[in-house]
Amino acid sequence: MSGIAFSDHLSLAVAVRSAYKTYDNEHYVLKGLNLSVPENKIYSLLGPSGCGKTTLLHCLLGRGSLNAGRVVLKYRKISEIGHMPQNVALHKELTISELFLYYGMMFNMDEETVREKSRFLLKFLELPSDQNRVVDSLSGGQQRRVSFALSIFHDPKLLILDEPTVGIMRRGKLLAEKDPLRLLEELGCEYLEDAFLQLCKEDELISEEADITPDLSYILPDKHSGSQTVNYDTPFSMHRFKAQFTKNLWMLRRALLITLFVLVLPFVQISTFQMATGADPIDLPIAFVNREMPYSNSHCSNLSVNIFSDCFMNETSDVYLSCNMLGTLRRKKLKLIEYPTLDAARRAVVKNDVWALLHFHENFTNHLATRFNDGTSVRNDTIEMANIDTYIDQSNQLLSHFIKTKMLQTYREVMKMAFDTCDLDPSISRLPIKFMDPIYGSENTSFRDYTGPSMLSLTAFYIPVLYTGAMLMFEKDGGLLERIMISGMKFSEIAASHFVIQIVFIVVQNFGSMCLMYTPMFFNSPFEGSVVTTYFLLLAISLVGMLFGFVIALLSKSQTDAAYFGIGCNFLMKFLCGMMWPTQGMNHYLQIFSYFLPITLATDALRSLGSRGWDITHPDILLGFGTTLLWIPILGCTAAFIMKKKSNWFE
Numbered sequence: 001m002s003g004i005a006f007s008d009h010l011s012l013a014v015a016v017r018s019a020y021k022t023y024d025n026e027h028y029v030l031k032g033l034n035l036s037v038p039e040n041k042i043y044s045l046l047g048p049s050g051c052g053k054t055t056l057l058h059c060l061l062g063r064g065s066l067n068a069g070r071v072v073l074k075y076r077k078i079s080e081i082g083h084m085p086q087n088v089a090l091h092k093e094l095t096i097s098e099l100f101l102y103y104g105m106m107f108n109m110d111e112e113t114v115r116e117k118s119r120f121l122l123k124f125l126e127l128p129s130d131q132n133r134v135v136d137s138l139s140g141g142q143q144r145r146v147s148f149a150l151s152i153f154h155d156p157k158l159l160i161l162d163e164p165t166v167g168i169m170r171r172g173k174l175l176a177e178k179d180p181l182r183l184l185e186e187l188g189c190e191y192l193e194d195a196f197l198q199l200c201k202e203d204e205l206i207s208e209e210a211d212i213t214p215d216l217s218y219i220l221p222d223k224h225s226g227s228q229t230v231n232y233d234t235p236f237s238m239h240r241f242k243a244q245f246t247k248n249l250w251m252l253r254r255a256l257l258i259t260l261f262v263l264v265l266p267f268v269q270i271s272t273f274q275m276a277t278g279a280d281p282i283d284l285p286i287a288f289v290n291r292e293m294p295y296s297n298s299h300c301s302n303l304s305v306n307i308f309s310d311c312f313m314n315e316t317s318d319v320y321l322s323c324n325m326l327g328t329l330r331r332k333k334l335k336l337i338e339y340p341t342l343d344a345a346r347r348a349v350v351k352n353d354v355w356a357l358l359h360f361h362e363n364f365t366n367h368l369a370t371r372f373n374d375g376t377s378v379r380n381d382t383i384e385m386a387n388i389d390t391y392i393d394q395s396n397q398l399l400s401h402f403i404k405t406k407m408l409q410t411y412r413e414v415m416k417m418a419f420d421t422c423d424l425d426p427s428i429s430r431l432p433i434k435f436m437d438p439i440y441g442s443e444n445t446s447f448r449d450y451t452g453p454s455m456l457s458l459t460a461f462y463i464p465v466l467y468t469g470a471m472l473m474f475e476k477d478g479g480l481l482e483r484i485m486i487s488g489m490k491f492s493e494i495a496a497s498h499f500v501i502q503i504v505f506i507v508v509q510n511f512g513s514m515c516l517m518y519t520p521m522f523f524n525s526p527f528e529g530s531v532v533t534t535y536f537l538l539l540a541i542s543l544v545g546m547l548f549g550f551v552i553a554l555l556s557k558s559q560t561d562a563a564y565f566g567i568g569c570n571f572l573m574k575f576l577c578g579m580m581w582p583t584q585g586m587n588h589y590l591q592i593f594s595y596f597l598p599i600t601l602a603t604d605a606l607r608s609l610g611s612r613g614w615d616i617t618h619p620d621i622l623l624g625f626g627t628t629l630l631w632i633p634i635l636g637c638t639a640a641f642i643m644k645k646k647s648n649w650f651e
C-alpha cells in the first residue's frame with residue numbers, strides 16, 4: 001500500500017481509526033481511539049497500567065481483533081515487522097549465540113549474516129561479548145537488551161516495542177498525540193510525567209461534565225472490517241521448521257537430565273510394574289488349630305510321610321492327612337502358626353497377626369475316609385468333622401483369593417497322593433468340574449499377565465501426552481510461543497518439529513517397553529502374537545497421545561491447568577481401559593463409552609495379540625486399531641477448531 005491517507009498529508013506507517021475494543025462486552029478498553037504514526041518516526045505511548053496499551057499493540061499486530069474501527073499498517077509482511085513483547089519472553093536455557101541463530105534461521109538469514117549481526121548488536125547494546133553465556137545467567141537489564149536485539153535482528157521496517165515511554169493515553173483513548181517537546185512546551189511542563197498529570201486533570205473535568213462511556217452497542221456488529229494488519233498467512237516454510245527443530249534439539253541437550261528421564265520413564269514404569277505385581281505373596285501368616293494331633297508342630301512333621309506307605313482308608317492306618325496338608329501349604333510359602341485353641345487363633349485373626357485360620361477336627365482323617373467309604377449314607381456329623389473349617393480375613397480380596405486358591409490346590413495334591421496310595425482313582429475326591437487344558441493362555445496366567453497390556457498401552461499413551469503437553473505449555477507460559485508466532489512461526493511448523501523429535505522418542509520407547517515386557521531376558525510375559533502388529537498398535541496409541549497432549553496444551557491457560565487436565569484424564573483412562581477390572585463388569589453405558597476411548601479396545605487387542613496369538617486379520621485386532629486411529633482425525637480437527645475459535649490460544 002502506498003501511504004495511508006486517512007486525513008493526514010503524511011505517509012503513515014500506522015493508522016488507527018475509531019478503534020473500540022472490549023473483552024467482556026461491557027467495559028471498553030479502547031473507546032474510539034484514533035492514532036497516526038508517520039513513517040520514519042519514533043512514536044511512544046504513555047499511560048497508566050491497564051489503560052490498554054498492550055491491547056492496542058496486539059490489535060496492531062493482528063493478534064487481537066477490534067470490535068469496531070480500523071487498523072492499517074503500511075508494512076504487513078512478517079519480515080518487515082519487529083516486535084518486542086512486554087515481558088522478556090526469551091528461551092533462557094539457550095546461549096546468546098544459539099538464540100540469535102534461532103531467530104536468524106526463523107527469518108531465513110544465512111549464518112555469516114547472523115554472526116555479523118550478533119557481533120554488532122552485542123557491542124552496540126553493551127551485552128557480554130561471550131556469546132556462549134546462557135541467557136538465564138544475564139542480568140535482567142541485559143536480558144531485556146537481548147530481547148530488544150532480537151526484535152531488530154532482521155532489520156524490520158516497523159518496530160513495535162511494548163514498553164511505555166512517551167505518548168499519552170488514558171481510559172482507552174489518546175489525550176494527546178504530539179511531538180513530546182512541543183507537548184511539553186504547550187503545557188509548560190518540564191517532564192512528560194507532569195504533562196501527563198495535567199492532561200489527566202483536564203480529562204477529569206471533561207469526564208465530569210459528560211460521562212464518556214457512550215452506548216456502543218450499535219458499533220459492535222460492524223466489526224473491524226477493512227483492517228490491514230500483519231499478514232500471517234504464509235505457507236509452511238522449511239527454514240522456520242529447521243529453526244524450531246534445531247532450537248528443540250538445543251533445549252533437549254541443555255535439559256539433558258529431564259530428556260533422559262522422559263526417555264527412560266516408560267522403562268522404569270514397566271519394570272516397576274512387573275516387579276511389583278503378579279508374584280505370590282511370601283510368608284503370609286496363617287493360623288491353624290489341629291485337633292487331630294496333640295498341640296505341637298513337631299509331632300506332625302515326623303508323621304506326614306506316612307501318606308505314601310499306608311492307605312488312609314485302612315482302619316489301622318496311622319496316616320494323618322491334616323499333617324500332609326499343613327506340610328504342603330508350608331511348601332507353598334505360607335507361614336503356618338499353630339495355636340492351642342480356636343479362640344486364641346480367632347483373636348490372632350482379629351488382631352491381624354494372621355490372615356486366615358484353618359481348623360482340623362479330631363480324627364479328621366478317619367472322618368474323611370468314612371465320608372468317601374459311606375457314600376450316600378454318610379452322616380451329617382461325619383461330613384462336618386471331615387471339613388477343614390477355614391476362616392479368612394476377607395478385607396483384602398486379593399489375599400483372600402490367594403489363600404482360597406492355595407487351599408484348593410493343597411487339597412487336590414494331597415488327596416491325589418492319598419488316593420494313589422490306596423490304588424483308587426483320585427478324581428473321586430474332586431469337584432465334578434474338570435478344567436481341561438486352556439484354549440488360550442495357561443493355567444498359571446497371573447494378574448500381571450492380565451494388567452500388563454493395559455500398562456503397556458497406558459505408558460505408550462501417557463508419556464507422549466506428558467512430554468508434548470509440557471513442551472508446548474513451557475513455551476506458552478513464558479510468552480515464548482506468542483513471540484515466535486508474531487515472528488512468523490506457524491503452528492504447523494511448531495507441531496512438525498516437535499513431531500519429528502517425539503517420533504524418535506516413541507519408536508525407541510515402545511521398542512524398549514516391548515522388549516522389557518516380553519523377552520526372556522527381562523520379564524518374559526506370555527506372548528504368542530505378531531511382534532510387528534503389536535509394535536504398530538503401540539505406535540498408533542503413542543501418536544494419539546501426542547495429539548491429545550497438543551489439545552490439552554491448546555485448551556489450558558497455564559501449566560497447572562494442563563497438569564490437572566492430564567492427571568484427570570489419566571485416571572479416567574486407567575479405570576476405563578480395563579486395567580483395574582474387566583470392562584465386562586462395568587455399568588452398561590459406561591462400558592459403551594469406554595469402548596470409544598482411544599486405548600480401551602486397543603488394550604484388549606494387545607492382550608489378544610499377547611495371549612491368544614491373533615494377528616491383524618482378526619476383527620478384534622482391527623477394531624483395536626480402528627478405535628485408536630479414529631482419534632487422529634478427531635483430535636486433529638479439535639486442535640484446528642480450537643485454534644480457529646480461540647484466537648489467543650497461544651497466550
Ligand SMILES: Nc1ncnc2c1ncn2[C@@H]1O[C@H](COP(=O)(O)OP(=O)(O)OP(=O)(O)O)[C@@H](O)[C@H]1O
Binds near residue numbers: 023050052054086
Ligand atoms: N485477555 C483479556 N481478557 C480480559 N481482559 C483483558 C485481557 N487482556 C487485557 N485485559 C484487560 O484490558 C485492560 C487493558 O489491558 P492492557 O494489557 O492492554 O493494559 P496496558 O496499558 O498494557 O497495561 P500495563 O502497562 O500494565 O501493561 C486491563 O484492564 C486488562 O485487565
